[in-house]
Amino acid sequence: GAGVSQSPSNKVTEKGKDVELRCDPISGHTALYWYRQSLGQGLEFLIYFQGNSAPDKSGLPSDRFSAERTGGSVSTLTIQRTQQEDSAVYLCASSLKTVLYTEAFFGQGTRLTVV
Amino acid sequence: AQSVTQLDSQVPVFEEAPVELRCNYSSSVSVYLFWYVQYPNQGLQLLLKYLSGSTLVKGINGFEAEFNKSQTSFHLRKPSVHISDTAEYFCAVSARGPGTGFQKLVFGTGTRLLVSP
Numbered sequence: 001g002a003g004v005s006q007s008p009s010n011k012v013t014e015k016g017k018d019v020e021l022r023c024d025p026i027s028g029h030t031a032l033y034w035y036r037q038s039l040g041q042g043l044e045f046l047i048y049f050q051g052n053s054a055p056d057k058s059g060l061p062s063d064r065f066s067a068e069r070t071g072g073s074v075s076t077l078t079i080q081r082t083q084q085e086d087s088a089v090y091l092c093a094s095s096l097k098t099v100l101y102t103e104a105f106f107g108q109g110t111r112l113t114v115v
Numbered sequence: 116a117q118s119v120t121q122l123d124s125q126v127p128v129f130e131e132a133p134v135e136l137r138c139n140y141s142s143s144v145s146v147y148l149f150w151y152v153q154y155p156n157q158g159l160q161l162l163l164k165y166l167s168g169s170t171l172v173k174g175i176n177g178f179e180a181e182f183n184k185s186q187t188s189f190h191l192r193k194p195s196v197h198i199s200d201t202a203e204y205f206c207a208v209s210a211r212g213p214g215t216g217f218q219k220l221v222f223g224t225g226t227r228l229l230v231s232p
Contacts (some may be wrong), residue, residue: 004158033219042224043205051133056219091158104220106158
């Protein structure tokens, strides 16, 4: 596709269940980022991928959060045993190379609601 | 560590009036600064960025920002706003990941610009 695609667009889950959020970056983009957007919190960095490896996982809030990227393309963010505080919009972005010299393009996000 | 402060959570303004959205950063190293816009129900879009050179940066949709090193600021301005400029605006600074050479974006909490007729 022409842009970064995220699915699902909305997800409602029960507390304690696991969820998987998917990101399809722009074809050819080697860098991929996950952010979390909570009300009044701005965008919180979660994890960065360069190819299939994740050199920076420093933003993952707990060990319930994990992410992988396969084939240098699709990425999945998994949240295990979801809690109500996990409710947020999860944004994915990709860029051709470093964000300094190539623009980071964002998807429309997945709105996660934990009830 | 690099950080960004956007003191104004919401800025109401009338159509065709000028606007300034404030952004201050904290960094002890060379900084690279960005403004992104998020229209309702859409993803973030890059407005402009400062890497080096001229401190006045022009972006899309008539926006511009000025890098002021002494005041550690990167305020966004537009001389005359339109209704369609109603959106959330995020200031961001690049930050080097721990032990890596890559740059990630560290965002402020955002400023909601509300343009009314």
